[in-house]
Amino acid sequence: MPAALVALAMTVPLFYLVIRAAGASPAAWSWLLRLQTLQIIGQSIGLALAVMLSAVIIGLPTAWLVTRTNLPGKTLWAALLPLPLVIPSYVSAYLFVSLFAPRGLLQNLLEGWLGIERLPSIYGFWGAWLVLTLMTYPYVFLAVRAGLIRTDRSLEEAARSLGYSAWKTFWKVTLSQLRPALAASSLLVGLYVLRDFGAVSILRFTTFTRAIYLQYQSSIDRSAAALLSLVLVLITIGFLVGEQRIRRSSAEQPYTAVHPAPPVDLGHWRVAAIVIIIGVLLGALILPAGVLFYWLVRGLAAGEQLSGWLRPLTGSLTASGLAAVITVIAALPASLLSVRRPGFFSQLIEKWSYLGYAVPGVVIALSLVFLGANYLPLMYQTLFMLLLAYGILFLPQAVGNLQAVLRQVQPSLEEAAASLGHSPLRVFQRITLPLVMPGASAAAALVFLTAMKELPATLLLAPTGFSTLATQVWGAVSEAYFARAALPALILILVSSISILLINHHTSDEGSAQRT
């Protein structure tokens, strides 16, 4: 029963969105079909495809280099290359904008030295493409690396013994083995781009999420935003279904490497390989870190007030802390049900969990805005609405984690307790709960950390005057107070690093898209 309630709470906003969209005025419908809207769709998909392609171009060769060759310092590169994952997209966008923008760091430097007054603009497609590529290539890198590690040497040796040269073997066998990993991870990249709000907004490239936000802010007829949201959700679901299909079909090949392949000797190409890897790291890691450090020092030197970020910090801690507790408590019945009594209903919850990965935060937020403004005026503009949004967004993640923990608790333990005369409630209290407690706290910590990074829902739903670290970064960047954003950005990067460490510790979960 509690599970059903939770499921209901999660689905209502989306249904409401559908109803709202269905009742949209003819004007809104015609707006949807306007050239400008088609352009938004084209730009979103175009950006997603471009980033997918470039993420593969960076992720595939770097993964091969650090996994299958005799490149010096492989372990170091392998540890550094996935690190851009820990930078929230809007933080990265902020750092690039603060470097390249007309009043940014580089412009000031170049003006002083060389008298260059105009840089190519960072705003628009190219900026968004660059920043998102550097953010997302780790998805491809990690998937390809895992795939390469999994491939046994015997497959490639079989091809060699059948008359294929080393180079042809790479194309016909090695790459073919990686195809599922490449396809799934690049769809994940596409999903990331389509859901992303922060980076495209800061870089002023109008994709769905930014258009929805602008539409919501500016117009009185918000049905248009609802319509746009639905179109976006349909596209993201398409991506997610594709990703899941590939994942499932490739799971049918139970290949594990007994003997890993021997490293390829790069010879003189080693130098070129290291230059490529350092180049990638320079753009994705070193440059952003340097810029962040610069603003941090400058902010402190300019006497940026500590009290200025104390309030957003407490705001973040409160909202994320409450969200973590509420979400995990809400996730517990659903996870118990799906693990202990698999059936139609529990499958439904599971399906919905996947769906949750597809729905962008800005869409959830928007639907809650509608719902709150029309039916729950008392709750609207309170922390409750924000917590509800967090709950909906992060429930799938919590359910996934809890399911993994629950699967490790053997039913026989509970049965043993029951046979010793304990009521179901007491069995839960004495056996199940203590056993899942460590896992549940890890799940809560993960929700906590993820909620801290969340931007669009917080932006739309936070009560007036309530700010968090994420909104603080956003606000400071919109007003070009770059130094003011540095400290919250640093805290967010730390928070994000911890959450990724946690995810890696709990790889036992379904391993689907990681929310960022």
Place this chain on the structure above:
Amino acid sequence: MNDNLIECCQLEKCFSSQPAVSGLNLELRDGEILALVGPSGCGKTTTLRLIAGFERPDRGEIWMQGRPLSNEDTFVPPEKRQIGVVFQDYAIFPHLSVAENVAFGLHKKSPAQVKQRVAEMLELVGLSGLAKRMPHQLSGGERQRVALARALAPQPKVLLLDEPFSSLDMDLRLKLREEVRWLLKNLHLTALFVTHDQEEALYMGDRLAVMNQGHVQQADSPERIFSHPANRFVAEFMGNANLLPGQVVEQGIETEIGLIPQRVALPFGSSVELAVRADDLGFDLHGETNGVILSRIFKGVLNVYQIRLTSGLVLEAFQPHYRMFPEGQAVRIFADAGHELACFYNGVAITADEYHLDRVTKA
């Protein structure tokens, strides 16, 4: 004219300064199945990989039909060797269908030829109906056959098989090895068969090469290896023999279970060891006893007795299924071989004097 198809001379290969193969000499004769057998870690798989060209030897030479495959200056890559390999895990390409897997090595042929050859090969291994299946839809035995068909399709000069039956269950294993042997013999193929299972080696091999610690201990016919092991390792590994210590005396070899009237070309008083199999030993309850029954295992047609000698040495002896004795029974054990026993001096076989091949009987 040399009828060796492949010759390995003084091969050496180290992995992180641990020698996997050292001083290895091996020849593979035209048309034979050579079973390379030894305990795990003895270097047999490394030997196979050196011949296939997956590894380059640190030292030594490999020749094929008088041409060098590998020496100081030459290293022919695996794709140029025309050597087929059946892998332990089969290494079927998971993204290709059965037919595509078999066709993989036929990339220099026309589509019509490929089609015909694939059909032939699938027919040969009995998988004609499964051409369009994907590997994950196949059973273990079917995968094995695909691997075999794929390796045979390009008509290699030699086929190397690396423990090809080790991941199958017992029934299937016996059936498949029969099939594979029949197939190889029918096609007059030269094959190197690597296994750790002595029984499988005896069944599959026209000749056996027993390996230990990186080199070949003995290469011979199965019968010779069984009856004339070159050293203690071969005797123990191939025959589950008891090793009975003894002293050379004038009349033969004096052991704890009596005098074995078998002469060896060694000075009197030398310490040797005799390989006595369980079927070479008998016991009864007459006379002075020299051992006690520790246990009896009933194996249907016979009883296997473990008997502890006064010295503490434990020997295994067979008795017919109707001869039952209780545990703890004191017995008199004696050699009853009816053939010369293999005799080792410092672990190496010593041949007996030719003229003294008397029946070895109770002393």
